[in-house]
Amino acid sequence: MTLETTIAPALAVTRLRVEFPGKGGSFVAVDDVSFAVEKGTTFGIVGESGSGKSTTVRAILGLVASTGEIAVDGESVFSRGRVLKPVMRRTMQMVFQDPFTSLNPRRRVGDILAESMRIAGERSKTTIQQRISTVIERVGMESDSLRKYPGAFSGGQRQRIGIARALLMSPEILLLDEPTSALDVSVQAQVLNLLRELQRELGLTYLFISHDLAVVRYLCDRVAVMQKGSLVEEGTSEEVFEHPQEEFTRELVASVEER
């Protein structure tokens, strides 16, 4: 190895392609998508419904069949047979739009969190309890929340629990799919602030998917615009929103700026 080692991006997606078979031929949901996210930064993908942005995230996690290369710190996330490597299940974590749909309503929050650590391979009960307490406090929740059921929490609190669950295994990358879209504006502001603090303190890398241009502009360092499965434009937040090059991006920006 030479001294001039180049640092690999935290997440590199190269020529990603997802096809869904259909009756009249297959449908290409993600078409030759490539981008790289530097460590500790936030990369946003904006697009309208059906543009392929959520499918891109699912493909990165190996939840849908895809072709192309996905690498974390220069290492492919897939092993032979294109199965996600077990270590990647810790490295990359996902936060959903509505965490409530992914929290079992009949189990206490503490049990739900403990279970996801056991599934990820953690055996020690003490480690699990300590880690859960640390994380739940870190997202700004009281420790007695752990004894309650998901139904006892507001949308913003549930999203904090969703973020806590994602943080349990000390991931490097969070894949955030519309994490604040279902929240009231005042709660959205709190969750966005929390995400920024966590990134700064833990050095996390974010892939942030949203249809909300203003939120993406606020939070993201770099932004890609997705339309019909392809990335039509990519650049820094300033470049894309202040000087959009593509017609579609200009149309998107204009539709929120006339407000």
Added chain:
Amino acid sequence: MIESLSEQLLRVRDLRIWLNTVDGPVEVVKGISLDVLAGECVALVGESGSGKSITARSLLGLLPRENSSVEGEITLRGGPENVVTATEAQLRKMRGRAVSMVSQDPMTSLDPVARIQRQLRDTIRLREPRLSGEQVRQRALDMLREVGISDPERVLVAWPQQLSGGLRQRVTIALALVAQPALLIADEPTTALDVTVQAQVLRMLTRLRSELGMGLLIITHDMSVVRSVADRVAVMSHGEIVEFGEARQVLDSPQHPYTRGLVASTVTMSTVRDRPLRTVASFVEDTAAAEDGAIR
């Protein structure tokens, strides 16, 4: 403010609503007053649980009587003396003509097993039973064109699920408008739509309002919607209207701490990046602290 009754399409005075829960009745709307003038767009803005949607439903007399109780005065031009005390027959006569409603999810107001033409036809016939089949069809096509649908013939024979979200929302607006209501209540009409479609629907509502001289009451949580369409805005929090005034004025120099927090915490295309967002809680705390300071 012009207070002559002839100008008012909607007049709400001291409206109170209780919902029955397992713990007994809970007051969710606590004595609000509101009016909408002819040709005007008023936005009722608030966060979830503020009581804005319950208020909207009560204006049409749509709250189920067995598990809610309503007090106060709701007067609509062309409607019964008081919607709160009106009979079901009076309410049926009022709905569609005096007031119509568009909801957030168009799928809930479209019949999934009827083509668009039947849904429009039934609504038109209800109001004007004497029109011929051809006249009804023409009226339906005109209405679809009116809401900005460029190929109304195709949409007329379509099933709701064959249409995109934006088209569906246009169709429900067409349905709400065929009876030419004096007032249209739109509950989060663009929340479920993509941003480019949102902008189109808002432009269309504004155009229809001036063309048809209709009043518009928009219920929303989205301050950017308020900015783009509303003449006046009523800010609702915990069942009360905390601020009511000209939209520009309220947005640019909000007076109530809650409104200030709401405006400041909204992320817009000009929000300063690399700086934490202010939250409603921080404004309310600041104000409380300032008031404490003033007392001391």
